[in-house]
Structure formats: structure tokens, C-alpha cells
Amino acid sequence: MSLHVLVLAGGSGTRLWPLSRETRPKHLLPVGAGGVTLLRASVQRVLGVGDVVRVVTAASQAAACAAELRDLLPPDAIIAEPVARGTGPALSLATALIARTDPEAVIASVHADSRVGDDTAYRAALLASAGWAASDGGLATVGLTPTRPATGFGYIELGEPLPSESWRPPPGPFEDELVAAARGLAAHRAQRLVEKPDLAAATAFLATGRFVWNLGLFAWPAKVFLRELRTADADLAAGVDAAAEASAAGDAAAFAEAYGSLRTVAVEPLVFEVIPGFTVVRASFPWSDLGSWRDLHDAAVEAGDADAAGNVVDGDVVLEGSTDCTVRAGGGRLVAVVGADGLVVVDTPDALLVMPAADSQRVKDVVKRLRAAGRDDVL
Numbered sequence: 001m002s003l004h005v006l007v008l009a010g011g012s013g014t015r016l017w018p019l020s021r022e023t024r025p026k027h028l029l030p031v032g033a034g035g036v037t038l039l040r041a042s043v044q045r046v047l048g049v050g051d052v053v054r055v056v057t058a059a060s061q062a063a064a065c066a067a068e069l070r071d072l073l074p075p076d077a078i079i080a081e082p083v084a085r086g087t088g089p090a091l092s093l094a095t096a097l098i099a100r101t102d103p104e105a106v107i108a109s110v111h112a113d114s115r116v117g118d119d120t121a122y123r124a125a126l127l128a129s130a131g132w133a134a135s136d137g138g139l140a141t142v143g144l145t146p147t148r149p150a151t152g153f154g155y156i157e158l159g160e161p162l163p164s165e166s167w168r169p170p171p172g173p174f175e176d177e178l179v180a181a182a183r184g185l186a187a188h189r190a191q192r193l194v195e196k197p198d199l200a201a202a203t204a205f206l207a208t209g210r211f212v213w214n215l216g217l218f219a220w221p222a223k224v225f226l227r228e229l230r231t232a233d234a235d236l237a238a239g240v241d242a243a244a245e246a247s248a249a250g251d252a253a254a255f256a257e258a259y260g261s262l263r264t265v266a267v268e269p270l271v272f273e274v275i276p277g278f279t280v281v282r283a284s285f286p287w288s289d290l291g292s293w294r295d296l297h298d299a300a301v302e303a304g305d306a307d308a309a310g311n312v313v314d315g316d317v318v319l320e321g322s323t324d325c326t327v328r329a330g331g332g333r334l335v336a337v338v339g340a341d342g343l344v345v346v347d348t349p350d351a352l353l354v355m356p357a358a359d360s361q362r363v364k365d366v367v368k369r370l371r372a373a374g375r376d377d378v379l
Contacts, residue, residue: 001104001171003130005050006079006094008087008216009039009057009065009112014367015292015360018351019328022379027112028064031296038290039065042112043072045119049126050108051172054079056094082256087216088270089240089262092229096244099222106134106170108219115299117286124181125283126217130170132162132187132279133219139228139272140219140279141190143212144287149202152291152361154214154268156280157191157205170219189277193268212282218267225271232274236262292360293344297326315347326357351378 011025020026027039039055046053054077057065062080069077079094091109098105108130116122125142132140143156167187169179193214197205205211230237239262246254272278288299300312311319315329318336322343329335331347344360346353353363370379 001106002051002102003049003170003172004052004054004098004102004105004107005046005126006091006107006109007039007042007046007053007055007112008090008109009042009055010061010081010084010090011113012084014364016290016296017363017367018348018353018378019330019346023060024064025061025113026290028061028068031115031290037068038114039112040068040072041116042110042114043069045116045122046108046110046126047072048178049123049130049174052098053077054094054098055112056090056109057081058084081259082252083260084264085259085262086264087267088265089236089259091218091267092225092236092240092270093243093247093259095220095222095225096240097247099226100244100248103223105222106130106219107222107225108133109217111216111289113290114215115288115290117302120178120181121283121285122287124178125185125281125285126219127169127174127178128167128182128185128187128281128283129217129219129279131167131182132281133221133224134170135166135168136279137221137224138278139225139275140187140281141272142215142217142283143280144215145282145284146206146211146213149199149206150213151196151199151202153289154196155194155202155205155211156214157194158210158212158280158282159189159191159277162187162189162279186282188280188282190272190280193273195268212280214268215287218272228271228275232271236265236270293326293346293355293363294357294360297324297344297357300326324357 009027016026028037030037055065056079059080059082062078066075066078129140129142243258246258288295290296297312306312310324313327316334317327317329320338322337322340325340325343327337327345329347331349335347342357344355344357
């Protein structure tokens with residue numbers, strides 16, 4: 001029995017366009033602390049936790065991910081989806097592949113496209129969830145104590161608390177300090193998941209103190225997850241088995257056909273929303289999913305990377321009388337911004353984005369229009 005950590009890195013990167021593109025999405029951009037890519041930072045963060053670390057990504061991004069991590073992970077640590085089918089099939093496939101050689105494995109999964117402000121607290125939460133999965137023989141997740149009534153995140157309602165003496169570390173040697181920190185985190189049975197509530201509901205959730213943000217950090221024993229998957233969706237489970245068998249046999253065509261036949265679905269509605277009472281570890285650490293240019297700006301300000309007027313700039317930029325702006329000059333020319341407040345300007349060689357930061361979520365609508373117009377040259 002060993003602990004395997006899966007790093008999900010298959011996003012399409014639409015909300016940080018035009019910097020982010022389909023072949024170079026958010027996790028492959030140098031937007032982490034110190035200009036490190038989010039993927040590299042995520043892998044470095046979990047290397048001390050799992051016995052084995054793998055990256056699950058799209059086939060179109062596999063080579064770039066392998067190149068980014070060539071000094072950290074072996075080439076066979078990359079699991080590539082032939083087509084995008086969502087986190088449900090992706091995690092199911094990875095779990096099935098691991099179970100072929102390690103049926104008693106405990107698996108934890110994390111996302112590669114977030115900024116974390118406290119690596120130690122993050123690792124403790126990850127270890128705690130893996131420990132509950134091993135101890136309970138069930139599914140577990142990490143919920144972050146919310147700091148604001150965010151409407152862009154999923155929420156989990158906490159149920160009864162679980163006795164800390166029932167927790168034990170997952171398999172593997174861990175530092176005593178990390179084990180102690182993991183053991184000290186409160187855990188609860190989950191009551192329900194709520195996906196992206198409106199502002200009124202999110203505000204009410206915060207007032208109760210019973211809700212946490214769903215970060216998409218999950219853990220499970222491999223055989224338990226596969227059993228629950230067969231119960232939740234027998235057809236998808238059979239397709240995953242066929243895809244895993246073809247992949248293990250090196251039959252690329254059969255692998256692509258079997259995996260391509262799967263429906264697209266996230267892991268939450270596929271498994272977690274149909275399983276009563278999974279475990280939630282409650283954690284608190286600085287975190288941002290960097291889901292928009294506004295989020296990227298706020299994270300840079302928190303990290304101390306803004307000027308005295310709250311501007312975050314990169315490249316050949318001149319600001320005059322401007323505040324709270326994000327300006328990136330990457331188009332090979334000077335970018336000057338005068339008398340602006342809360343403006344986002346992103347200049348690239350083939351596209352220029354200008355918008356109020358308050359409209360950051362509308363970037364995905366631009367991407368939809370470009371895709372509908374067949375503008376693959378800028379996507």
C-alpha cells in the first residue's frame with residue numbers, strides 16, 4: 001500500500017486569455033510566486049507527501065508538462081487524456097491505471113492551477129484527507145474556511161464532527177511535524193455539496209459557519225473509488241476499465257476509442273454527490289484559484305508584487321496617474337496607461353485585451369465568440 005498523488009493539469013485556460021491559450025493554459029504560465037509556473041509549484045508542493053506523484057493532463061499539453069517537470073518527475077509520470085472528458089473520467093482513468101499495479105493504493109488528487117500561500121498548511125490538509133480515506137475506507141476531501149461570500153466556488157455543508165482519535169496517517173514515512181499538523185485538523189461528515197450559489201445564498205452560508213469552499217482536493221482508496229464508480233455509473237466504469245486495459249497494453253487506437261466514448265462529467269456529480277457522508281477536512285490557508293484577471297491582480301497585491309498605487313505590471317509599461325491596474329506588455333512594444341483605475345491591459349503579439357477588472361469573468365464570453373467564429377489562430 002502506498003500514497004499516490006495526482007496533479008490535475010488539463011484546463012483550457014479561457015479566463016486568462018489572451019495570455020493563456022489551449023496549448024499553454026494557466027498552469028503552464030509563470031504566474032506563481034517568483035514567476036514559477038503553477039504546475040511546477042504544485043508538483044514541488046506535494047513531492048514530500050506522496051510516494052508517487054503523477055500529472056494528469058490533456059494529450060495536447062503532455063509534452064509541455066513533461067518538459068516543465070523534466071527535473072522533478074520521470075516521463076512516465078504523465079497520464080494523458082486523448083480527449084477532454086472532465087475530472088470524473090480523468091481521475092477514474094488514473095485510479096484504474098494505478099490499481100492495476102497497486103490495488104491497495106491510497107490516492108489523493110489536487111489541482112495544478114491555484115496559488116497557495118502556505119505550503120505547510122496545504123500539505124497537512126492533503127495528508128489529513130488521505131489519512132481519513134485510509135482510516136475510514138471511504139472518500140475524503142478538503143474544505144477551505146471561506147473568507148468571503150464567493151459565488152464562483154462550490155460549497156460543502158459540514159455535518160457531524162469526527163473523533164480525531166479515529167485518524168491515522170496514510171502509508172508512507174512523513175515528518176512528525178506534518179503528521180501532528182494533519183492530526184490537528186478537524187474533520188466532519190459531509191451533508192451536501194452546493195455548486196456556485198448566488199450572492200444571497202453564499203452570504204447566508206458564511207453566517208452559519210457550517211459551510212466550506214470545495215477546493216477539489218480529494219482522497220480515496222483506489223479499490224473503494226472504483227467500487228463506488230461502478231455503483232454510480234456502470235457504463236462509464238466499464239468504459240474506464242476498457243480504456244485502462246488498452247492504455248496498459250500500449251494500444252493507442254483502442255485507448256482513444258474507449259476513452260472518447262465516455263461522457264463528460266466532473267468528479268463531484270459523478271461520485272461525490274451520490275455518496276452519502278464522505279469526509280471533509282476543514283482547513284485554513286491563503287488560496288486563490290486565479291480564475292480571472294481580477295483574481296490574479298488580487299493575489300499579486302497580497303504577495304507584495306504591486307506598486308504603491310496598487311498597480312501590477314509586467315514588461316515595458318509606463319503608468320501615469322493610474323491605480324489598481326493590471327498591465328502586461330508582451331507584444332514587443334511599450335504599453336502606456338494614463339488616468340485609469342481598475343483597468344486590465346494584456347498585450348500579446350497577436351491579441352490585445354482591454355477591460356475593467358470588474359468584468360474579468362466576461363473574458364470567457366470573448367473566447368466563446370472567437371471559437372464560434374473559427375478563430376483558432378488566437379485560441
